[in-house]
Amino acid sequence: MGDKEKPLSDLWWARRTEYSWLRSEMRNYVLFWQNIQDALGYTIATFGIQDEKLRQKLLDIYGELNAFPEVPDMLCGLKAGGMKMAILKNGSPEMVHGAEENAGIMNPLDETFSVQMVEVYKPNPDVY
Secondary structure, three states, X not given: OHHHHHHHHHHHHHHHHHHHHHHHHOOOOOOHXXXXXXXXXXXXXXXXXXXXXXXXXXXXXXXXXXXXXXXXXXXXXXXXXXXXXXXXXXXXXXXXXXXXXHHOOOOOOOXXXXXXXXXXXXXXXXXX
16 A cells, blocks of 8 residues: 555544544444444545455454554553453444454453444443
């Protein structure tokens, strides 16, 4: 992807976030994965990319994102100090479970929450 990698990633993230916020405001909930796919579709069209294999590869990679390297040890340290640990994600329970697994952070967590329970995205107050 060369010099398009960073701007493509930035636009994809921004559009995904915008879609989530707009759909929350309109009370037009769709699974977060749909926001991700829609945002990628917009992004690759903006960059003039017409490559279905690349689109699918980017979606596959998104499903395998890891936490920053220091996160698992930091969470274990907080847990060892007696803190309750939870995660709140915009993704579906399946996406959240996959993210926890890929990040190696399942063990220290006491609870896992998905916005799917209230069908609106962060930062909408109903989520909290």
